[in-house]
Amino acid sequence: MTDPRPAKGPGIWARLARARATRPGEIYGVPGQGNTFWLSVASVLALLILWWLVTALGLVKPLFVPSPQSVLAKFAQIWREGFTNTSFLEHILISTARVFGAFVLACAIGLPLGLAMGMSPLIRGIFDPPIEFYRPIPPLAYLPLMIIWFGIGETSKVLLIFLSIFAPIVLGARSGVKSAAIEQIHAAYSFGATRWQVMRHVILPSAMPEILTAMRVGIGFGWTTLVAAEMVAATSGLGYMVLSASQFLQTSVVIMGIFVIATIAFAFDMMMRFLERRLVPWKGRM
Amino acid sequence: MSLKIDHVSVIYPAADGRPPVAALSDINLDIGEGEFVVALGASGCGKSTLLNLIAGFLSPTSGGLTLDGRMVMGPGADRAVVFQKHALLPWLNVIDNVAFGLQIQGIGKQNRYRTANKFIGLLGLDGFQSSPVYKLSGGMQQRVGIARALTCDPRILLMDEPLGALDALTREKAQELILRIWGETGKSVFFITHSVEEALFMGTKLIVMSPRPGRITHVFDLPFSRQFQGGAPARQVKASPEFITLREKVLNIIFADEEAVE
Numbered sequence: 001m002t003d004p005r006p007a008k009g010p011g012i013w014a015r016l017a018r019a020r021a022t023r024p025g026e027i028y029g030v031p032g033q034g035n036t037f038w039l040s041v042a043s044v045l046a047l048l049i050l051w052w053l054v055t056a057l058g059l060v061k062p063l064f065v066p067s068p069q070s071v072l073a074k075f076a077q078i079w080r081e082g083f084t085n086t087s088f089l090e091h092i093l094i095s096t097a098r099v100f101g102a103f104v105l106a107c108a109i110g111l112p113l114g115l116a117m118g119m120s121p122l123i124r125g126i127f128d129p130p131i132e133f134y135r136p137i138p139p140l141a142y143l144p145l146m147i148i149w150f151g152i153g154e155t156s157k158v159l160l161i162f163l164s165i166f167a168p169i170v171l172g173a174r175s176g177v178k179s180a181a182i183e184q185i186h187a188a189y190s191f192g193a194t195r196w197q198v199m200r201h202v203i204l205p206s207a208m209p210e211i212l213t214a215m216r217v218g219i220g221f222g223w224t225t226l227v228a229a230e231m232v233a234a235t236s237g238l239g240y241m242v243l244s245a246s247q248f249l250q251t252s253v254v255i256m257g258i259f260v261i262a263t264i265a266f267a268f269d270m271m272m273r274f275l276e277r278r279l280v281p282w283k284g285r286m
Numbered sequence: 287m288s289l290k291i292d293h294v295s296v297i298y299p300a301a302d303g304r305p306p307v308a309a310l311s312d313i314n315l316d317i318g319e320g321e322f323v324v325a326l327g328a329s330g331c332g333k334s335t336l337l338n339l340i341a342g343f344l345s346p347t348s349g350g351l352t353l354d355g356r357m358v359m360g361p362g363a364d365r366a367v368v369f370q371k372h373a374l375l376p377w378l379n380v381i382d383n384v385a386f387g388l389q390i391q392g393i394g395k396q397n398r399y400r401t402a403n404k405f406i407g408l409l410g411l412d413g414f415q416s417s418p419v420y421k422l423s424g425g426m427q428q429r430v431g432i433a434r435a436l437t438c439d440p441r442i443l444l445m446d447e448p449l450g451a452l453d454a455l456t457r458e459k460a461q462e463l464i465l466r467i468w469g470e471t472g473k474s475v476f477f478i479t480h481s482v483e484e485a486l487f488m489g490t491k492l493i494v495m496s497p498r499p500g501r502i503t504h505v506f507d508l509p510f511s512r513q514f515q516g517g518a519p520a521r522q523v524k525a526s527p528e529f530i531t532l533r534e535k536v537l538n539i540i541f542a543d544e545e546a547v548e
Binding site: 206 | 341342343361362363365366367369370371372373374375376377386387389390391418419420434438
């Protein structure tokens with residue numbers, strides 16, 4: 001008996017759901033493998049074109065979405081004339097100083113504390129509850145407390161940013177302590193190493209990948225908190241610029257400020273990635 | 287060099303509702319100068335526990351260990367450990383890994399590089415001094431581990447299945463290399479393996495261990511590594527009738543243990 005119907009392959013969904021054999025030089029089944037650079041470029045270009053198209057065709061009022069040209073023009077104007085009597089560069093510098101000041105402070109305190117928490121049950125027992133308590137609270141919620149306790153000066157601004165960076169840095173350093181293989185630690189001890197030497201020569205270097213990741217995550221939180229921090233009686237800074245522009249419905253300044261913040265954050269992240277490749281080329285390879 | 291293990295027992299305390307486990311029960315073992323003692327046994331027989339005791343990572347529940355008459359109280363540079371894997375430091379290159387023990391002991395860079403280079407040469411790693419270790423093959427990484435263990439001039443080398451992660455061909459070459467180095471340095475060795483053939487070929491003394499409780503059930507004196515050092519080719523040694531007879535005998539012991547477990 002022969003079946004007169006033509007043989008049917010598996011359905012289109014079944015075919016899409018299954019991975020095909022890979023090309024030589026690639027490894028079969030690695031999740032998310034492939035270069036995304038040109039796709040990313042295309043994605044950015046498409047978004048820009050869409051933005052331009054929407055405004056050029058007059059589909060949305062400039063109050064809601066200003067055109068790319070007007071944002072660019074605003075950028076040039078503020079670059080020349082400043083914003084609320086403060087030069088643009090000063091806005092950028094003051095915000096960068098706040099974020100990086102808080103970042104440096106958070107690293108200086110958070111890295112040793114996180115490492116100590118990973119190494120010592122005593123320190124972990126003491127500091128784990130307060131950090132876990134405040135970590136999930138949105139900075140805006142404790143912003144009033146910062147103002148009541150520390151006034152409206154730089155202290156409360158930097159402190160707010162500091163707190164948002166501090167928790168991820170501590171957690172990263174703490175879990176980084178667990179990265180060293182027990183064999184590496186045993187090897188050091190068997191050469192007569194002291195606890196301090198094991199810390200310095202084995203645990204700290206092997207924690208570097210996690211520490212660098214935590215720093216990247218942390219600075220991201222810092223930029224996220226910037227606008228909240230500059231709600232506090234600020235007269236300069238990118239967050240302040242965005243906030244006050246929004247009150248005067250200067251949407252193009254808002255968008256321009258967002259782009260500047262994103263650009264600085266992105267540039268720093270690229271620098272961290274570069275550092276990562278230089279400092280821990282062995283990451284995930286042993 | 288003399289290591290004495292005297293009536294040592296290790297009992298892991300009860301946990302999660304399970305009763306206490308006797309990992310090692312009444313172990314007696316002497317390792318003398320230049321001896322190559324191989325421990326062999328079914329999984330769970332306490333081979334690694336015994337090595338951890340000698341290394342000083344673990345203290346016995348009862349009994350004692352002495353090295354040259356001194357109690358073993360903790361890890362020390364007189365006993366160097368070669369691990370199966372994951373023990374090299376990937377942020378250091380080959381020479382800094384080999385010199386790591388000397389660095390821990392506070393020896394200056396020039397001196398430690400001179401010593402390290404000697405052992406790098408001995409292990410056939412010349413020319414790879416500045417290579418990152420994570421780019422080396424498994425066999426070469428293991429040679430770096432052995433060189434590192436030797437630099438501090440330990441009284442005894444403790445090797446915890448050092449060749450277990452290597453492919454069969456590399457493994458046989460590494461066996462011969464280790465025997466050659468053992469001959470050249472005259473170190474005492476305590477060597478753990480899962481392979482009966484490897485155990486017989488390499489040791490001067492074989493201890494066969496059984497699980498539940500972990501204990502030494504058989505001890506054999508072995509002539510084969512001396513035959514190899516006397517110039518007999520490895521494959522000829524491994525194909526000799528005495529070797530095969532003993533291999534079958536030991537295999538029977540181990541299979542009986544494995545079946546008893548199941």
